[in-house]
Each structure stands twice: as C-alpha cells, then as structure tokens.
Amino acid sequence: xxxxxKFGGTSVGDGERIERAASLVAAAVARGDLPLVVVSAMNxxxxxxxxxxxxxxxxxxxxxxxxxxxxATAHLDAVRRAVREGAVRDGLLSTTREQLGELEKVxxxxxxxxxxxxxxxxxxxSFGERLSTPILAGALAARGLPARAFTGKEAGILxxxxxxxxxxxxASTRHQLRERLGALVESGTIPVVxxxxxxxxxxxPTTIGRGGSDFTATLLGAALEVGExxxxxxxxxxxxxxxxxxxxxxxxxxxxxxxAMEMAFFGAKTMPPGALEMASEAGIPVRVRNCARPxxxxxxxxEAQKVHAGSIVKTVLSIRKVGLVTVSGGGxxxxxxxxxxxxxxxxxxxANVLMVSQGSSEVNxxxxxxxxxxxxxxxxxxxxxxxxxxxxxxxxEDDVAIVACVGAGMKGTPGVAARVFTAVAGAGVNVHMIAxxxxxxxxxFVVREADADRAVRALxxxxxxxxxxx
Ligand code: ADP
Ligand code: ASP
Ligand code: MG
Numbered sequence: 001x002x003x004x005x006k007f008g009g010t011s012v013g014d015g016e017r018i019e020r021a022a023s024l025v026a027a028a029v030a031r032g033d034l035p036l037v038v039v040s041a042m043n044x045x046x047x048x049x050x051x052x053x054x055x056x057x058x059x060x061x062x063x064x065x066x067x068x069x070x071x072a073t074a075h076l077d078a079v080r081r082a083v084r085e086g087a088v089r090d091g092l093l094s095t096t097r098e099q100l101g102e103l104e105k106v107x108x109x110x111x112x113x114x115x116x117x118x119x120x121x122x123x124x125x126s127f128g129e130r131l132s133t134p135i136l137a138g139a140l141a142a143r144g145l146p147a148r149a150f151t152g153k154e155a156g157i158l159x160x161x162x163x164x165x166x167x168x169x170x171a172s173t174r175h176q177l178r179e180r181l182g183a184l185v186e187s188g189t190i191p192v193v194x195x196x197x198x199x200x201x202x203x204x205p206t207t208i209g210r211g212g213s214d215f216t217a218t219l220l221g222a223a224l225e226v227g228e229x230x231x232x233x234x235x236x237x238x239x240x241x242x243x244x245x246x247x248x249x250x251x252x253x254x255x256x257x258x259x260a261m262e263m264a265f266f267g268a269k270t271m272p273p274g275a276l277e278m279a280s281e282a283g284i285p286v287r288v289r290n291c292a293r294p295x296x297x298x299x300x301x302x303e304a305q306k307v308h309a310g311s312i313v314k315t316v317l318s319i320r321k322v323g324l325v326t327v328s329g330g331g332x333x334x335x336x337x338x339x340x341x342x343x344x345x346x347x348x349x350x351a352n353v354l355m356v357s358q359g360s361s362e363v364n365x366x367x368x369x370x371x372x373x374x375x376x377x378x379x380x381x382x383x384x385x386x387x388x389x390x391x392x393x394x395x396x397e398d399d400v401a402i403v404a405c406v407g408a409g410m411k412g413t414p415g416v417a418a419r420v421f422t423a424v425a426g427a428g429v430n431v432h433m434i435a436x437x438x439x440x441x442x443x444x445f446v447v448r449e450a451d452a453d454r455a456v457r458a459l460x461x462x463x464x465x466x467x468x469x470x
Pocket of ligand 1: 007008009010011040211232233234235237238239240241242243244267268269270271315
C-alpha cells in the first residue's frame, strides 16, 4: 500500500530522532508498503529563521549570524549522527555547508539593504526544510534504501504568490506530483519531500502557512491516492485537551474529518484546517502517531459514519493571542451593508476573522482577530467607518482567548450549552462573547486570556472526564 509518512519538527529534532524516523520508514518498507516521506524543519528552526530575518532587517547582522551558527551546529551534528555510511555522509556534510553559506549571504544582503519583503522572508524560511529533508533521505540511503530528496518545487507543488500564506494550485499540483513521483513510488523509490515550502508559477519559493507540512502530506496523499497518511509527532495522537493545560487529557482514538478540522481551526496541533479538507475530499484516512511510541496506533481521522460514538464533547481547546474589536453606533440599526463594509475593510487589512457576533438590535458587530492583526484592523476600521454617521465608535480589547468545545455528539443533544456555561461560571470565569458554528460541532466563546486555562480545565472535568467515568 502507498503511504505518506510525515515527520514533524520534533520527530526530526536531532540525529537520533532522524535515525528513528528512518527506522520507521524502513519498517514500513519491510511490511511491503510504498512510502512517500514528508519532512518538517528540525525543531524550532522555522522560528529561528524568522528571528534571524528580523535581526537582519534591523541591521543586526551579528545576531543573524549567531542564529545561523546555531542552525549550522544542529544540522551538521545531525548529519554526523544520523548518516552512518561514509560517502553519503561526506557528500551531505558538504552540501549542507554550502546551503548554510548561502543562507548567511542572503541574511547579509537583507541586513545591508535593511529591507525584508514577504518574498525574501519565504526564501529564508525555505532553508529549514531544505536543510532537514536531505538528512532523512541520507539516513535512508545509508541503510541501503532507495531514497531521493525533493524540494516541494521539484516534486511539483505549485502555489499562488501570496508569500507566507501561499495557496496550492490544486489541479496543477496534482498533475505534476503524479507525473514526477507516481512511477518512481511504484518502482520502490522513496521520495523524501520538503514540507511547508513550494514555488509559485515563476519558480519563486513560497511557504504555505505555519504547520504547512501537514498540508504537503495531504496534497501528496491525495494526488497519489495513497491508502493512508501518517502524521508522526511527539504526542500519542489528538487529545481531549492540550496536554500542557490538562495533564490527564485522554487520547481520542477516532475522530471524523469535520471534528478534526474544528480542532485544527481551534489550534490543537498547529495544523492548517485545509490540510484535512484535502484528505477528506479524497476519503483517505489520516493517522496522528507518536514517533517515540510506534507500537501505539494513535488517532484515526476518518469518515463520520465510521466513527464510533464517544463523549458529547470530545475535546476542549483554546486559541490565544487574539483580540476583540467592536464596531458600534445607534445609526447602524437597519442600515444595509454595514456588516459587509466591516468585512471588506478587514479583508483589505488582511485580518483573518476568527469569530463574529452581531447584536440582534444591530447596533454592534464584534469580531475576534489574531493579535498581530489588531493594530492594522483597528486603524483601517477607524479610517473607513468613523465619521460617516452610522458608526460611533470602534473599541478594542486585547489579551483575550477563545475557548471551544468540539464534538459531533453536541448536535441534537439538548442542554449542552447550559452545561458549558454553568461549568464556566462555576470556575468563576466571565464570558465576553459567544458563537456557535452552524455545523453544531463546536460551541466557542471568548474569555480573558488569564482565565482561559481555568475555563478549559472546568469544561474538561465537566464533559470528558465525567463522561469517561459514567
Ligand atoms: P509537529 O511538529 O509534529 O507537526 P505540532 O507541534 O504541530 O507537531 O503539534 C503537536 C503539539 O500540539 C503537541 O506537542 C501538543 O503539545 C500540542 N497540542 C495542543 N493541543 C493538542 C491536542 N488537543 N491534541 C494533541 N496535541 C495537542
Ligand atoms: N516548519 C514549518 C513550521 O514550523 C512547517 C511545519 O512544521 O509543518 O511551521
Ligand atoms: Mg506541525
């Protein structure tokens, strides 16, 4: 069976882990599978590259150079530990050094000009996956397996030119992936492809959004019609809450694509929800598994009809680093198009709206936005809406968080909302805004950021822990 095996940042975090990933691929081959491997940047390399870009932009060349030095040490060390065979290792050490030299030059250029464009940032970010991927390919080759490293561009992943959040052009990508990798996989060669990075139609490197390697995995899986997509990570699977907030969070053995998409949207695993849409449309099961405990089967994300019933609320999540903006004014009542105008302005300001609520009296519209979009969104709303008569004020509230309960069992079960808000009130947490998705797969609301963990724990105790006992 063809199988995508995607390894996240921690799963290729050092030489030993890359070795372990290679052994998991080798085991799949030994079972008769035909794997396609997708690799993320090692650990926090993407964050380190982002920080290096900022240092360079501010002209702090020495700090950017220090970041490159740390990245260099980690990668050269990983090559030495993960790739045992002498000739493969020596070749890889020299190409890795060349790439690191190129990275240093690019950052020097940015520092010199003092300008960082989204395009040059994406070029710098592309080094993360371009450095890590050949090491896993080398570790496989050193075991005598026929592996071949590809960048997303070489494999055929084509996107638009929205640097930083580029969207794959699905039809062309599918065609090219089939053409370039199809026969290769069938013949037993293992393509090892960079996650997260691709190229636009001019061949310029792009990145497809944070956590994008999962998306690369499902693109490949859908194009090559694999039997299963495995996302190898550092957790046993998707859990009933973030384990850092609820230490006794439970493993969810099965979830529907729709439930997992809601979870992805609300921040469990930094996975783009679009990734699961690809798998869902193609009907390919996705399995989240733990590299450190490969004997466990993880979480299967499958079609809703095949999911066995679980608790009403399966998981409780929170999104931090968000803010609220309320646009209000008595003159908004009954004036058509005010809401459309608000969303137009937010779209132009590239502020991604996470939640919306409108008072039934129509005198206010409240939206939840990522914190880093708050300044530009509020400025744009003030410029675009005030002074026209209808809108009296634009008010912002920072330091809030979204808390969400997700589970298909909420649909058609009366009284869930009452239980949710009683539990939250019982924990002494004040709710600022409420929304329920039309899918009825989630109930989400906004609280002060400082209260978010308390609300999550109260809801986990009310629903997940209790349903498990009863
Ligand atoms: P990878 O690097 O393998 O892609 P991510 O860092 O994107 O992994 O996602 C895994 C992390 O997501 C875990 O280490 C865990 O801390 C965090 N996480 C947050 N909420 C959840 C949840 N509900 N279930 C599983 N993991 C979660
Ligand atoms: N390296 C990228 C990131 O950190 C992509 C990924 O890990 O999926 O966001
Ligand atoms: Mg990830």
